[in-house]
Amino acid sequence: MQSLTSSSLESEPSAEHDQLTTTGPYAGTLSAFAAGTRLRTRYLSLLSSPSPAKPVNFWASDCNRVIETARYFATGFFGLDWNSSTTAKLHVIPETPDRGADTLTPGDTCLDYRNDMLMGHGYGLTQLTEFRSTYLPAIGDRFGAQNPGIRFTNEEIYSMQEMCGFEILVRGLSPWCKVFSHEEWLNFEYARDVLHYYRAGPGNRFGPVMGFLWLNATANLLAQGPYHGRLFFSL
Amino acid sequence: MLAALDLFPSQQHLPVTHRPKYRLWQTSQIVPMNGRIIFERLSCRSPVTSDSGIDRAFVRINVNDGIVAIPDCDSGPGSSCPLEDFLVMVRRREKDLVGFRWRCGLDYDAPQEITFLHQT
Numbered sequence: 001m002q003s004l005t006s007s008s009l010e011s012e013p014s015a016e017h018d019q020l021t022t023t024g025p026y027a028g029t030l031s032a033f034a035a036g037t038r039l040r041t042r043y044l045s046l047l048s049s050p051s052p053a054k055p056v057n058f059w060a061s062d063c064n065r066v067i068e069t070a071r072y073f074a075t076g077f078f079g080l081d082w083n084s085s086t087t088a089k090l091h092v093i094p095e096t097p098d099r100g101a102d103t104l105t106p107g108d109t110c111l112d113y114r115n116d117m118l119m120g121h122g123y124g125l126t127q128l129t130e131f132r133s134t135y136l137p138a139i140g141d142r143f144g145a146q147n148p149g150i151r152f153t154n155e156e157i158y159s160m161q162e163m164c165g166f167e168i169l170v171r172g173l174s175p176w177c178k179v180f181s182h183e184e185w186l187n188f189e190y191a192r193d194v195l196h197y198y199r200a201g202p203g204n205r206f207g208p209v210m211g212f213l214w215l216n217a218t219a220n221l222l223a224q225g226p227y228h229g230r231l232f233f234s235l
Numbered sequence: 236m237l238a239a240l241d242l243f244p245s246q247q248h249l250p251v252t253h254r255p256k257y258r259l260w261q262t263s264q265i266v267p268m269n270g271r272i273i274f275e276r277l278s279c280r281s282p283v284t285s286d287s288g289i290d291r292a293f294v295r296i297n298v299n300d301g302i303v304a305i306p307d308c309d310s311g312p313g314s315s316c317p318l319e320d321f322l323v324m325v326r327r328r329e330k331d332l333v334g335f336r337w338r339c340g341l342d343y344d345a346p347q348e349i350t351f352l353h354q355t
Contacts, residue, residue: 026268110339202248203248
C-alpha cells in the first residue's frame with residue numbers, strides 16, 4: 001500500500017477520461033501510428049491506384065478517441081498527407097439512435113439492448129459481479145490481515161487490479177501489478193473475459209445480431225471483389 | 236462481429252462459478268488494446284488439378300497478427316476458407332441474425348443495414 005503515495009498521474013485526470021492515451025511506450029497514439037506503419041508494410045501493394053487517383057475512404061465512429069486513433073493510424077498507413085484530396089478520406093459515422101443499423105456502433109443504436117436491464121448491455125456486469133465474488137473476498141481477507149482496521153469491498157479490490165492495466169497504458173508500468181499473485185491475476189483475466197462475453201459477445205443474445213451488420217456488409221464487399229475497392233478500414 | 240461469425244466457439248457458455256481450465260474466448264488475445272481483425276481476400280491459382288490455371292478466391296482472417304482458421308472452413312491454402320463457402324456460411328448465420336430493427340425495438344422505417352462501406 002505504500003506505493004500509492006508516490007504515484008504521479010495527470011494533474012487533471014478527469015480531462016483525460018475516455019481519451020486516447022498519449023504517454024508511455026504503450027500510448028494509444030503511438031500504437032495507432034505503429035499499427036498503420038506495420039499494415040502499410042504488409043499491404044503496400046494494395047495502395048497503388050489508377051490515375052486519376054481517388055482517395056481511399058475509411059471510417060471511424062463519432063467518438064473523439066476513435067477519430068484520433070483513425071488519424072494517427074492514417075498517418076502511419078498513408079503518410080503525413082493522408083488528408084489530401086487524392087490520398088484518403090475519413091468518414092465519421094454517427095452513433096445516434098436515428099442511425100439504426102447504419103452505423104459502426106450498433107451498441108448505441110439498438111434500443112432494446114440499451115434498455116434491457118437484465119439481458120442487454122448490463123448482463124455483462126451482472127455476470128462479472130457474480131464471478132468476481134468467487135475470488136475477491138479471499139484477497140480482501142489478505143488485505144485485512146496486512147492492514148488491520150481496513151476492509152476493502154470487492155469493487156475496490158477489482159479497481160486496484162484494473163489500475164495495473166490502465167496505469168501501464170499511461171506510464172508503461174504500475175506498482176499495482178505487484179500487489180496481486182499470479183493466480184489472482186489469472187482470475188482477473190477471466191473476469192474480463194466474462195464481462196465482455198456476456199456484455200456483447202456470444203453470451204449476449206444481442207451480440208451476434210449487432211455484429212452481423214458489419215459482417216454482412218464485409219461479406220458483400222468480399223463477394224464483389226477488388227474492383228470495388230481493395231482496402232476498407234473501419235475504426 | 237466475432238460472435239456473429241462464431242469464430243471462437245464454446246461448447247457451453249462461460250461459467251461464473253469458477254475459472255475453467257481451457258477456453259477459446261480470451262479477451263487478452265482477441266480484443267486487447269490496439270487490437271484489430273483483418274479479413275483478407277486471397278486469389279490463388281490451382282496448382283495441379285482438373286481446373287489448373289484458374290484463379291480461386293479465398294478468405295483468411297488475421298486476429299492481432301495471428302491467422303485464425305474459421306471453424307469448419309479451412310480447406311484453402313494456409314487454412315483459408317473458399318470464398319463461396321464463406322458466403323454460404325454468412326448467409327446461413329443470416330437466418331438467425333437478420334432483423335436488426337425488430338430485434339432492437341426500432342421503428343419499421345429505421346435504417347436496416349450499413350450503407351456507407353464502399354469505395355465507389
